[in-house]
Amino acid sequence: MTSSTVKPMPSARKLAYQALYEILEKKAYANLTLQHVLKEYPLNGPESRLLTELVYGILRRYNFLLWVISRLSTYSLKKMHPSVRILLCIGLYQLLYLSRIPASAAVNETVKIAKKITHRGNVGFINALLRSYLRQKEELKLFPREENPILYDSLYWNEPEWLVRWWEKDLGEEKARRIFASFNETPRLAVRINTLKTGVEEFTRMLEEKGIRAEPVSWKKEALVITKGAHEIWPLVDRGYAYVQSLSSMVPAEVLAPEKGEKVLDLCAAPGSKTTQMAERMENTGSIDAWDLYPHKITLIKNNAKKLGISIIHAGARDSSKPFPALNGTYDRVLLDAPCSGLGVLSHKPEIRWHRKEEDLKSFYPLQKELLSCAASYVKKGGILVYSTCTLNPAENEDRIRQFLEEHREFTPLDFTLGNGKQSEQGMMTIWPFDFSSDGFFIAKLKKE
Numbered sequence: 001m002t003s004s005t006v007k008p009m010p011s012a013r014k015l016a017y018q019a020l021y022e023i024l025e026k027k028a029y030a031n032l033t034l035q036h037v038l039k040e041y042p043l044n045g046p047e048s049r050l051l052t053e054l055v056y057g058i059l060r061r062y063n064f065l066l067w068v069i070s071r072l073s074t075y076s077l078k079k080m081h082p083s084v085r086i087l088l089c090i091g092l093y094q095l096l097y098l099s100r101i102p103a104s105a106a107v108n109e110t111v112k113i114a115k116k117i118t119h120r121g122n123v124g125f126i127n128a129l130l131r132s133y134l135r136q137k138e139e140l141k142l143f144p145r146e147e148n149p150i151l152y153d154s155l156y157w158n159e160p161e162w163l164v165r166w167w168e169k170d171l172g173e174e175k176a177r178r179i180f181a182s183f184n185e186t187p188r189l190a191v192r193i194n195t196l197k198t199g200v201e202e203f204t205r206m207l208e209e210k211g212i213r214a215e216p217v218s219w220k221k222e223a224l225v226i227t228k229g230a231h232e233i234w235p236l237v238d239r240g241y242a243y244v245q246s247l248s249s250m251v252p253a254e255v256l257a258p259e260k261g262e263k264v265l266d267l268c269a270a271p272g273s274k275t276t277q278m279a280e281r282m283e284n285t286g287s288i289d290a291w292d293l294y295p296h297k298i299t300l301i302k303n304n305a306k307k308l309g310i311s312i313i314h315a316g317a318r319d320s321s322k323p324f325p326a327l328n329g330t331y332d333r334v335l336l337d338a339p340c341s342g343l344g345v346l347s348h349k350p351e352i353r354w355h356r357k358e359e360d361l362k363s364f365y366p367l368q369k370e371l372l373s374c375a376a377s378y379v380k381k382g383g384i385l386v387y388s389t390c391t392l393n394p395a396e397n398e399d400r401i402r403q404f405l406e407e408h409r410e411f412t413p414l415d416f417t418l419g420n421g422k423q424s425e426q427g428m429m430t431i432w433p434f435d436f437s438s439d440g441f442f443i444a445k446l447k448k449e
Contacts (some may be wrong), residue, residue: 012047014113016054017086023059023351025082030059030351045231057097058089059350060184063158065089065096068140072129084122087114091130095137103134153177157184162358163343170394175432179392179440182433187348189226190217190438191233191242192250195280196309198241206236217436219419220250222280240307245273246348248431248441252337252388253277255416255445260285262332265378267320267371270297272304272313274337279310289331291318321370328377333384336375338368340389340396344440347433364396372404376411379448385411387444397442398428404446411446 010018015037022028034055043051058065069088070077077085087110094106107130114123133140145152153168154161157180167176191214193203200221207214212229225247226233236242253274258264260282266275269290279288290301290313301315318324320336341361342352372387379385387404389396405411413427422435424445431441 012050013109015051019055020086058093061158064155065092067155072132083118178434183346189230190247192245193222193242194308247436247438252443255443256333256335256386258282258333262286264288265331265334266290267336272301276308288313290315291320329380331378334375334379335386337388340391343391345390383448385446389442392440401444414445414447416445
């Protein structure tokens, strides 16, 4: 008889602990971490869904979970070992939000994981605190908002206090709350149909055959929002019939509007979402240079282009903030989707809430200025430059463009309208998360005279 060397499959809760430790303590990206975990441990459907629910759910409610822990514990949060904090969050999240899981299972399974991770003293503490919550849960309600409005909103919406204070002051409480509410919704899966391989009607029939339901998008006929059976769409994506991309992320390439035969530059291109979107719009005719800083990101662009059947993308590793005079004035259209603080994507990247600090924002301004200056130099006379970010910070958006226009008199803003009637002002548009039930984005369209 031969002994099996197959390792037992870890539970969804154990894998959630591992993922959350990487994300919260080592500043890893939630989506990439989950992809890696699910690739290494192919869980069955219910366990896979529980893993995803625990990771994203805890990241979206982290602030409130820590507040509950602080109310139940005599130890300060700062003195707790990160493993203990994360295990308590896993247990409390199930007790607070997953009514289908019995309280006994939530507590016992968390304690079981703790026994494998930490010492006996911490195991006893975790067990005692979770059971203490069950006894006191009716008393652990938020205090009246008037006692401390900023702290209340920070806990209620699960956003850092600095961001709550900033947006409520600049945008008003009502608009800020609409943004925060949008960020706490589960993101809808949107796809872009690859018109080089299939048509809208044909692809819709493919979805129907698989029992997948989708809604059309008013301003882009090649885009669909999946409303049922999202997990069934991946085989079609793997075969290159469609590309998963948020609706707001599709807007910059639509605004740039490259045409067949043109020469286009995408300066910060990885992983190639907007690059491949432009190539499809150009019917794979013309030329697109796609630059990014790291070779492994260039590989991502090339792999995506190959899967989608695109041949006009020429991807190369380059520092786009450094001038390349040999290419001055050679491109019909240039897209700069700039590195930014990411404050518009807190729905599908909730970890940014806890990684980003207010003082971090200033670090993006010099880089954005350098990138814009370089991007401008590559545009032909009469050509178009589009600048976009996935943040809602005026200093990275409107202020950045106004400063650019003062220093580059050869450019003028061009107004544009999306198919749903939303219009730009002075060539600039902010897409709020509640506009499309998608990400927050900023887009500016400029013409070189």
